[in-house]
Amino acid sequence: NAGVTQTPKFQVLKTGQSMTLQCAQDMNHEYMSWYRQDPGMGLRLIHYSVGAGITDQGEVPNGYNVSRSTTEDFPLRLLSAAPSQTSVYFCASSYSVRGLRDEKLFFGSGTQLSVL
Amino acid sequence: TQLLEQSPQFLSIQEGENLTVYCNSSSVFSSLQWYRQEPGEGPVLLVTVVTGGEVKKLKRLTFQFGDARKDSSLHITAAQPGDTGLYLCAGGTSGSRLTFGEGTQLTVNP
Numbered sequence: 001n002a003g004v005t006q007t008p009k010f011q012v013l014k015t016g017q018s019m020t021l022q023c024a025q026d027m028n029h030e031y032m033s034w035y036r037q038d039p040g041m042g043l044r045l046i047h048y049s050v051g052a053g054i055t056d057q058g059e060v061p062n063g064y065n066v067s068r069s070t071t072e073d074f075p076l077r078l079l080s081a082a083p084s085q086t087s088v089y090f091c092a093s094s095y096s097v098r099g100l101r102d103e104k105l106f107f108g109s110g111t112q113l114s115v116l
Numbered sequence: 117t118q119l120l121e122q123s124p125q126f127l128s129i130q131e132g133e134n135l136t137v138y139c140n141s142s143s144v145f146s147s148l149q150w151y152r153q154e155p156g157e158g159p160v161l162l163v164t165v166v167t168g169g170e171v172k173k174l175k176r177l178t179f180q181f182g183d184a185r186k187d188s189s190l191h192i193t194a195a196q197p198g199d200t201g202l203y204l205c206a207g208g209t210s211g212s213r214l215t216f217g218e219g220t221q222l223t224v225n226p
Contacts (some may be wrong), residue, residue, distance in 0.1 A: 043206075
């Protein structure tokens with residue numbers, strides 16, 4: 001069982017470039033989400049999905065797009081990268097949406113993104 | 117926006133010492149989770165508490181949820197170097213979101 005797999009591990013972009021951070025899970029989890037982690041600010045929710053075809057905005061969605069065409073995959077797209085998007089990005093999944101408050105979030109190992 | 121404040125932000129102690137990390141909010145949460153994160157990895161869930169006043173123990177770690185479900189604490193007895201890491205609390209509501217605290221970076225020196 002691979003769990004939650006994120007690629008790439010590291011990425012450097014120039015301002016204005018676009019890219020997609022990949023996230024895949026093999027646990028048949030309904031719930032998937034993207035967080036960014038910045039020093040002193042904890043983890044902030046960017047977007048989340050409660051199932052294939054359903055996405056919603058989190059706390060800091062501006063500058064990011066997501067889609068959920070399959071249960072397994074939840075890519076995060078940066079359309080025009082900005083230095084403020086330099087951060088570590090984590091994808092996380094959970095089995096049940098309804099019982100999220102009691103459910104365990106499984107995290108990927110993160111993508112460290114630098115925007116110059 | 118529901119906020120969770122963790123204290124202290126940084127903690128450096130010697131092996132064998134005891135410590136407590138706090139997680140406080142002005143909001144009520146339906147559950148409170150604690151995660152530990154090591155460098156280059158994602159957070160890993162340690163425990164979930166859901167009932168006001170609940171106490172859970174995980175070996176040398178003791179977790180408590182406040183009676184009013186607005187705060188929580190993590191107490192580590194006889195800390196070891198393997199306890200080093202970033203400890204994050206996260207509050208759950210009835211929706212599909214978790215609110216994370218800023219984290220406490222713990223360093224246990226041999």
